[in-house]
Amino acid sequence: MFDGTTAPPLIFVRTMPMSCPYINGQVERRLVTDLSTVRGRKSHDLLANAGFRRTQHISYKPACPNCNACKPIRVRVRDFTWKTGFRRIKNRNRDLIGEWKEAKVTKEQFTLFQTYQNSRHNGGDMGLMDFVDFGEMVERSPIETKLLEYRKASSAELVAVMLVDIQNNGFSAVYSFFDDREPNRSLGTFLVLSLISEASVDGLDYIYLGYWIENSPKMSYKTRFSPAEILTSGGWITHIKT
Secondary structure, three states: OOOOOOOOOOOOEEOOOEEOOOOOOOEEOEEEEEOOOHHHHHHHHHHHHOOOEEEOOEEEEEOOOOOOOOEEEEEEOOOOOOOHHHHHHHHHOOOEEEEEEEOOOOHHHHHHHHHHHHHHOOOOHHHHOOHHHHHHHHHOOOOOEEEEEEEEOOOOOEEEEEEEEEOOOEEEEEEEEEOOOOHHHOHHHHHHHHHHHHHHHOOOOEEEEEEEOOOOOOOHHHHHOOOEEEEEOOEEEEOOOO
């Protein structure tokens, strides 16, 4: 991949086959490259627009042998539809104060992360992460990355966090975690809505939400944020609900 530098080219490798976490019976493989090199850092935006995602210093894209269910998805910010339900969620969280933070971990964040994992994903691999692992997830980024935090105005209690990559044309929602003791807040949805609002203020075009899998309950919710675009072999196209 040429990006105007004289640095060595990117090297892409395939991961070993592993069980798919989203579709029973399917095998997952990924195409990965290292972003920590000079060319890697300069290529991140191109890779993101080509459907790659970042985790730590690695950019990856599904390359499964017998499945193409994972579709890169992004939300168009400029003509986002603020449905009545979305407005209600924002109103229910009017008592929260949001603030952008440097991508540096704190014990407070880690405690919230652990509580979230135990509540939502008990038994999952991320639930085994210690503070060092958590720090690697948040801080080991070769590109511009920030944390969007939300606290209760009344007590300053931390209730929601989203790890966000800053791209040339939008924000990428890398990972979020939150306090789910008040389910009426719908904090997961609220974080995405907040990111859309922040992107609108900054004049950005897209919110990248990772991969959408139509028949996966863990992923199918992403098309609720519309208009959404799906990356196909012909480029990004507007997703039409059926």
